[in-house]
Every structure is written in C-alpha cells, then in structure tokens.
Amino acid sequence: MNDRIPMSVIPGDYAGLQPGEARCPGPSVQDIVERDAKPAPQALRETNYRFLGEEDIEYSRYTSREFFERELQEIWGKTWQWACREEHIPQVGDYYVYEVGPYSVLVVRTDEGIKAYYNSCLHRGTKLRPEEGIGSAQELRCPYHGWTWNLDGSLKSVPSAWDFPHVKPEAYTLPEVKVGLWGGFVFINLDENAEPLESYLDVLPEHFGSWDMSKRYIELHIAKVLPCNWKTGMEAFLESYHVLETHPQLLPGTSDANVQYDVYGDHVTRFYAVGGISSPHLEKRLTEQELVDSMLVGDRSVVGDDLKVGEGETARTVMARYLRKTLGEKYRASLEHFSDAEIIDTIEYHVFPNMVLFPGVSLPMVYRFRPLGTDPERCLFEILFLRPVPDSGKHPEPPEVAFVGEDESYGVVPGLDPVLANVYDQDTGNLRSQQLGFKASKKRGQTLGNYQEVRIRHFEQVVDQYVQRAVR
Numbered sequence: 001m002n003d004r005i006p007m008s009v010i011p012g013d014y015a016g017l018q019p020g021e022a023r024c025p026g027p028s029v030q031d032i033v034e035r036d037a038k039p040a041p042q043a044l045r046e047t048n049y050r051f052l053g054e055e056d057i058e059y060s061r062y063t064s065r066e067f068f069e070r071e072l073q074e075i076w077g078k079t080w081q082w083a084c085r086e087e088h089i090p091q092v093g094d095y096y097v098y099e100v101g102p103y104s105v106l107v108v109r110t111d112e113g114i115k116a117y118y119n120s121c122l123h124r125g126t127k128l129r130p131e132e133g134i135g136s137a138q139e140l141r142c143p144y145h146g147w148t149w150n151l152d153g154s155l156k157s158v159p160s161a162w163d164f165p166h167v168k169p170e171a172y173t174l175p176e177v178k179v180g181l182w183g184g185f186v187f188i189n190l191d192e193n194a195e196p197l198e199s200y201l202d203v204l205p206e207h208f209g210s211w212d213m214s215k216r217y218i219e220l221h222i223a224k225v226l227p228c229n230w231k232t233g234m235e236a237f238l239e240s241y242h243v244l245e246t247h248p249q250l251l252p253g254t255s256d257a258n259v260q261y262d263v264y265g266d267h268v269t270r271f272y273a274v275g276g277i278s279s280p281h282l283e284k285r286l287t288e289q290e291l292v293d294s295m296l297v298g299d300r301s302v303v304g305d306d307l308k309v310g311e312g313e314t315a316r317t318v319m320a321r322y323l324r325k326t327l328g329e330k331y332r333a334s335l336e337h338f339s340d341a342e343i344i345d346t347i348e349y350h351v352f353p354n355m356v357l358f359p360g361v362s363l364p365m366v367y368r369f370r371p372l373g374t375d376p377e378r379c380l381f382e383i384l385f386l387r388p389v390p391d392s393g394k395h396p397e398p399p400e401v402a403f404v405g406e407d408e409s410y411g412v413v414p415g416l417d418p419v420l421a422n423v424y425d426q427d428t429g430n431l432r433s434q435q436l437g438f439k440a441s442k443k444r445g446q447t448l449g450n451y452q453e454v455r456i457r458h459f460e461q462v463v464d465q466y467v468q469r470a471v472r
C-alpha cells in the first residue's frame, strides 16, 4: 500500500494567504493538461474560482419542513429542470410524465414540437397520467369521466356535453408549462415568467460547443431512493475532498486534492479532475506505466501492447489513445477529434438546481436529484450513462430504468461496471449517517473548505436567493 503524505495537518498554517488563496501543493490541473499530446479545448484551459465566504451552512436547511416547503415553491416551482431526453419521446403522441415534489408535468411530442402541460384534468383535477414514466397516445383522455384533449392541448370532447354549456372549449385548453431544449434534454419550467433557458444555462452552451450532448444516447438509467434531503445527496457529488477517506482505492490513478473548482453565474459550477496522475496525498510517485496499470479496469491480459508506455510518453497520452480506439470501436463512433482530457478526465458541471452533467467520453454520466413526494428527508437519485451515438446516426432506444433498492448495492445493476458500482455504494453509504448526524449535532452547521467545497457554498447561496423570495 502506497503511504500517504501527512497533508492533513491541522488547518491554520498558511499564514500570509487570503482566504481561498491556498491550494494543494504540487502541479495544478492546468499544469498537467498543458502538457497533453492532444490539446484540450479552451473551456478546459481556464479557471474561474472566487472566494465566497466561510460561514457555516446551517443543518436546518436539510431537515426543516418549513425550509423544504419554501424550496418546493420557489425552487422547484420556478427553475428550469430537465424532465426527459428527446429520445424518450421520438414520435408524435409519445409522452413523458416528470414529477418533482407535488408537481407533475406531462411532456408531449406534438405536430408542432414538444409541449408540456400540467398533468391535471380541467374537470375535477385527476391526473391525466397517474405516475412518472413514458407512454404514447394520440389524445389525452382523463381516466375518471373521459374528458379528452388533443395533443396540442385543445379540448376534444366532453361526455354529456349538454350538461356543460358553461364549458367554452377555448377556455379549457390544457394549461402549458414552459419548455426549453438543449443538448437533447427537454427542460421544463413551471414559472410562466421564467427567463429563457439559454440565458439560464449561463456558460453551458458556450462550454459545450464541441460536446454536442444531443449526439449521445442513454446506455443505462439507474434510480435509487436515498434516505436524505435532496441537497445532502447532491452535495456528495459536488466535491472530491471525500475521495481520500471514502474512495481510497481511487488514489493511485486520479487527482483529488488538486481537482480544479470553478464557479460561474448563479446556475453553473464545475469541477475538473484529471486522470493519469496519482493523488497528491500518496507518498510514492508512480511511474507512467504504473499509472496506466492503475487506471485499467478489467482483464489486463486482453490489451496487449496497446497500453505500453513508450519513450517520452505519459500515462495520460497512452490511456487516452487506448480509450479513443476501444470506445470508438465499441460504440461505432469516431472519437478521433476528442483531446486526451475529454477522453480520460472527469469533468463535471452542475446546473442549478439538480442536474450534474459529465461531458467526458469515458465517464459520460448525468445525475439528477429530486425531492421524493413531500418528505424533506428522502430523495430520488438517478444516474444515466450517455454514450456517443453511432456514426450511422441511429439513436438506440432508451433502456428501462433499473431501480436499486434503498439497502441494495449498485452491483445488482446489469451492465454497470463493478468498479463504479462500488464507488456509488461508497458515496451513497455516507448519506444516511450524515442526514441523521445533522439532527444529532450540537454544532448547528457544516464547515466547508474554502476551495474544495466552494461549489456547495455557491449552490447553497443560490438556494438562499430563491427561497428568500418566499419570505419577502
């Protein structure tokens, strides 16, 4: 076992630096990426950190019903959230029911494009479709008394229409929910005065200029209920500070303390973790060949000479070249245009409130965290793997959602890499204890790192901006 450098000294010995200025010793992400054989795009060559304060974040915001209800109203009722992928509803008549907290939205593909409606009948309120999921219909018929709407939302028929002379069809079109499309995702917003999705997404469209997420398909879709507040769950994935303690097996082949953190406008933050180097916490420097070997998952014997590090080469170059070839063959898509960084690094964007998006090629996930019903201490965590669409352009059909039981391991999911399953088990395994610890604590809030946990602070500050509208 590679010993760790005693970097975890008691804080306070960085005299002379302003808060937020201290960084992990050793090469930065930018130092490492600068040396890549196949250069990274501009979006990955910039840093955008700023110090956002150092006050504790109160635990009550993760446990209080009153705070949660303000979030339901001011966040979930007023922000852009991705409801489904366009490939969930490829044909006219296909629909997807998206639910969050008490809200339920029916997203429908019509002749005029994708529309979304409040999933509630205009007769006596019954949900037009009972629960989250996909389906297809040429009309939207209420299961209670049979009132029916066309896909475009216009009223089609009312049984015993003679009894409803006061129902004027033009006043009984289904109320619409705002829809926005980006990168193959269908976003909805329940606020009719919402700003356009494009401006809400801040730097995302610019950064994703060379990462066309509409040219990805869903290979795997996993869902698990977590026994914690939705923010507790999501914040576990906004920092890499926990890797040292929670995922020690990852230290030999990846960065952790030297991960780069960026904060942009209100709705977007990022972390950028480089692969093909060791954690700065490890005492022994691995050779480039040892680094490659530590990154490889699965049977080493099948890769032959493809993973031999040549004279003057780095582990990053060799691994990127190998994955560019093998993943390209596996997904029948040319990956030649991707830089080394885009192939092997872990690049993670957060879009407020609940989308976590990885544009990289070997770790191409999307996470989504939602409150479950109206319980502030339960949430739904979904993981989707978005792989490159084959060069033929044919979009494979979305898979069924694989549900993992609350006390079950991610190892039960067919097709999920066991190494990643273990990482997700480790990540989610902390959350029940943390949620319970919030309530067991004498201390009133969590103390965040100025740099490594800045995205959590940024996120919570934006939560405040939204919920404080409820108390004005």
Ligand code: FES
Residues within 6 Å of the ligand: 121, 122, 123, 124, 125, 126, 142, 143, 144, 145, 146, 147
């Ligand atoms: Fe929908 Fe009556 S509640 S038709």
